[in-house]
Ligand SMILES: Nc1ncnc2c1ncn2[C@@H]1O[C@H](COP(=O)(O)OP(=O)(O)OP(=O)(O)O)[C@@H](O)[C@H]1O
């Protein structure tokens with residue numbers, strides 16, 4: 001993707017990426033997550049209503065919708081971080097591949113389904129120790145192979161060149177954008193099948209945002225990505241599939257091309273064109 | 278007339294009065310400390326000499342000698358106090374911070390606050406019953422245990438506070454990488470809070486170092502060295518107390534010197550603790 005491409009408006013981005021019908025045809029894939037009749041409750045408050053969807057593997061799925069519609073709630077169910085909030089309840093079925101999501105031990109599941117948060121949250125440890133953390137707690141590699149894994153992860157997160165000479169300084173000394181890429185590297189180090197990104201760019205400036213978007217685009221072949229974003233432009237740039245949430249319901253789930261060029265629901269169209277609430 | 282650029286005089290007077298009253302009160306606090314410090318320096322420092330740190334107390338009537346046994350005694354008791362108070366306070370604090378929602382945690386928190394309010398002399402009597410009576414004599418061990426119990430409430434609560442101060446985002450970061458709750462606590466939360474926890478514990482040690490009442494019933498006192506941990510032992514606060522109420526001029530002199538040494542030690546611990554806290558790496562928001 002060129003920089004000019006990035007700075008364009010929504011319509012232009014949409015035309016460039018999806019205008020050519022032939023080129024835009026994506027081959028079908030198998031589902032990474034299968035969600036059936038999913039409901040979620042915070043105490044008595046129902047945050048998600050009867051969700052049914054299949055998140056395709058090795059693609060980028062963007063979740064969009066107005067604030068408070070339940071995007072983060074849904075994302076946090078996928079790695080069961082939702083369970084860490086007291087007084088919550090979930091009903092329905094979710095499977096990872098063909099295994100029941102709730103049959104996993106949460107630590108095993110979270111190794112396979114990584115998550116990057118809205119605000120960068122590096123540990124107050126060295127850059128090296130941040131990336132090595134997940135590998136260590138999961139006892140995945142002997143210490144002798146750690147260096148290699150750390151370098152590989154930092155390269156994949158497009159951070160290696162910037163930090164290779166200061167792996168042992170505190171991660172807190174990095175800029176916000178670098179910290180966020182470090183958090184991505186940290187997640188990649190445990191070789192997850194899925195990476196969940198909850199508004200990963202909302203605390204970053206446009207340049208740092210562009211870097212993360214490039215990264216998301218490139219990671220596609222490596223793992224399945226589910227990204228929550230408020231930025232339609234960002235969704236149009238990186239997504240292969242898009243889910244539109246409204247008040248805890250999934251209004252529409254489509255390939256990005258269909259969603260952006262020709263949405264099936266009036267509410268989706270209103271939201272995409274900014275004619276909303 | 279144009280609008281006044283300055284507030285009316287009444288406002289200025291109110292401001293000045295407020296500033297003076299609060300200023301005087303703040304000054305009083307500092308003045309008390311300075312007065313104590315000054316008095317101790319003047320009376321204590323001049324009575325200090327090498328013998329004070331190396332010699333045993335001189336027999337009644339003789340001039341000279343030192344409080345070496347009391348200094349070592351205090352050190353040994355603080356060691357025992359730390360060995361008891363630090364692990365219990367630390368682990369209990371971790372429990373309160375990490376399992377804060379449970380009814381058990383609320384009960385512990387409430388009990389701890391009550392325990393903190395128990396007069397120190399009562400704590401002394403409690404340990405007397407618990408340790409001294411079964412052992413049939415006073416001991417360093419009993420004194421250390423009394424000080425250790427006095428440390429627990431504050432060690433617990435300060436540890437809890439510093440652990441709670443660790444951002445939730447760090448917990449979530451660790452757990453989302455597949456760390457178990459125990460791993461998260463041990464490898465992320467405690468290291469992030471460690472400078473604060475250590476500071477809290479040092480301040481707490483400094484506080485109990487000056488306790489006198491709980492030692493009267495537990496370690497009692499001793500004119501001589503107290504070998505091991507099961508003999509009555511001298512300690513700085515108790516010796517200061519005994520010497521200060523004695524009729525001998527030379528003992529008064531030594532009490533001043535003892536007070537000066539104790540205060541200097543407490544101040545040093547305080548300063549080091551604050552240094553540790555101010556040097557801690559800042560955490561992400
Ligand atoms: N811990 C919680 N306890 C109670 N209610 C919650 C909690 N977290 C979220 N909610 C509620 O659940 C609903 C969905 O919240 P969620 O955070 O999933 O929205 P979101 O789509 O991610 O919003 P945003 O775009 O602002 O991040 C909201 O109404 C919110 O108030």
Ligand SMILES: [Mg+2]
Nearest residue numbers: 071072073198
């Ligand atoms: Mg959210």
